[in-house]
Amino acid sequence: MEVRSRAPGKIILAGEHAVVHGSTAIAAAIDLYTHVLFRLPPPSENQVSVELELKDMGLVFSWPSQRLEEAFSTIDTLPPILQPCSEDRLELILSLVKEKSIPEDKLWLSSGICAFLYLYTSIHGYKPATVAITSELPLGSGLGSSASFCVALASAFLSLTTAVSVNGERSGWLTLSASNLDLVNKWAFEGEKILHGKPSGIDNTVSTLGSLIMFKSGELTQLQSTTPLRMLITNTKVTRNTKALVAGVAEKASRHPGVIHAIFTAIDFISKELATIIETPAIGDISIRAREKLIEELMEMNQGLLQIIKVSHDSIEKVLQTTAKYKLASKLTGAGGGGCVLTLLPTSISNTVVEKVVAELEALGFQCLKAEVGGNGVQVCFG
Template sequence: MVSEVLLVSAPGKVILHGEHAVVHGKVALAVALNLRTFLRLQRHSDGKVDLNLPNIGIRRAWDVASFQQLDTSFLEQGGTTVPTPEQMEKLKEVAGLTEDCPNHECLAVLAFIYLYLSICRKQRTLPSMDITVWSELPAGAGLGSSGAYSVCLAAALLTISGVIANPLKDGEPVSRWSSEELELINKWAFQGEKVIHGNPSGVDNAVSTWGGALRYQEGKITPLKRPPTLKILLTNTKVPRSTKVLVSSVKSRLLKFPDIMAPLLTSINAISLECERVLGEMAAAPTPEHYLVLEELIDMNQHHLNALGVGHASLDQLCQVTRAHGLHSKLTGSGGGGCGITLLRTDMERPEVEATKQALESCGFDCWETSIGTPGVSVHSATSLDLPVQQGLDNL
């Protein structure tokens, strides 16, 4: 029996190693970031579906009866393909979206409508519900916020529809679904990502579903076994960048200097593989020496990324500030600004961590102390959440 209120969370993601090289067939390591998206679903019987997305200022409501009367046969054509422009227009019509709706808001609503109708329409009556989704992840920062959103929606809708069971037992603070159920969550979340992004890689929703770390190469996604949870500082330089432009610039440089650039990409691939090996060792018994190797790999990869041409003065500043505190940083994602990660060793004293955070914030950056390699999509009891998270939900 599904409880009256369902509370689900899913993590964001960062690329640990392999940015840009992955575009050219090399290995990338993606890890779950413990800044999470939370979804609260409450069943009711008022005949309405309410969607509240406070992070982007969206609140919408629909009559279930209006959905019941729709011809949703066009959803059957969705399968595992990217929704066609015609299907997207049909979804906009179903959702009642106007032409002046901002694109990111429009896509978030469309992903919900797509998943709600696709997953729930085989029930005799579409369910009435309130859904609120709130996130610790900044949108548009390359941290997998839309992937976490899609995963939360898929997990909640599949559970509320009875397609998968709610794994949370009485008295448990948190629980996760079985591997088979996670596969189904990931499949539907990928469909939600296609609505939002068109033709995504599938990495973001996979990391958000499974958690931990995974290897990605030429479309093949392989979860790493029992990766360790590592503490980091995540820093957003708040410098805007275009992933498309940066990817294109690397390609141009590769064509111009093939004998220089190709070895750099091969070296980045080797860094990813060495990191994967070290993480495997750390799962059994982490040592200070492992952290020293991870720091060296971070430094080498950051230099390589600068050589690829995707660095930025703000990222150089981030690395200089953390180096002054004995820490090692690199960009994560497409570069050109955006975000960077800083590894925190287990022997770091609290005052030193706080001093580093203050120094970064004094540069005008946003900084979070968090962790990577954390669990994927989970269901919670309301009393299990940290106080700041609970307060965030209570204030919605």
């Protein structure tokens, strides 16, 4: 029994920071994925361990099934239904992870391995298995890599149970039914809680459902894009402290409530207008370019407002200056203070120009990724 799954990363197109204060934001899936290969071996193979292979890092961790069964029997029986990871269970999982020799410079992987063990043992118990993971997403850059990881794991694990049924032809990449996607999303959210404590749930929802999602004050609306959007995503490789950036904006709001409220209101209008443009059909080359020009203007306005509240960064400004030379619109995505920058690639732009932009940005030490925006959510493939 074998299944592959892939779950996309995400970007924030508009509404960063303001969304924390009640404004509208728009998130979108991108065609950069976390891939999981999950295999339950037949009894004839005599495999006795649960094995996790992080292929990108050349790391393998394994736990004998008997060791897992003995460890978990000391606290309670396996949860028969979806439920949050209890403190006892998390403490036990942490002890199982600490038994492994994780390289000192990779200790940050511990929380992800904990999420893996929680999801696996909750869904499949202690059955021997092999789980191999690769990712096209840079880690810790604000592109939803952890949510993508949890969604890919949850979908793969559930696909080899009776909880998820796949009807029809089981060939190629398949999208699960709405009810199955809801179950995957709920499990992934529990994994995200192990990784982040109190996640918003936006990242795992976008990774599960795909497309574009407008969200405000906990309410989510899926948008239907009428024309593909292409983005150049520049990873500045500058790590940022999201909590500190959010706190800094909150402090400004307390000192200048009227001004910051006006900025957040403007950002709310930008997000809503962007949603309208995204869902409005564009017919013909002229219409498509006119639509792109509107999106570019909104991106630049959103970036300007984010600069006013001081969440940009020197590295982000370098990206903006570089792309502006080619008359391309860019904005930060996520918390700012480093992280990633989005640049809209118009349908009319030539590959030669794109490669020139990429070469300049990479010469500055940045990483460039090209992505389609608003595509498929999580998918599975059997055989």
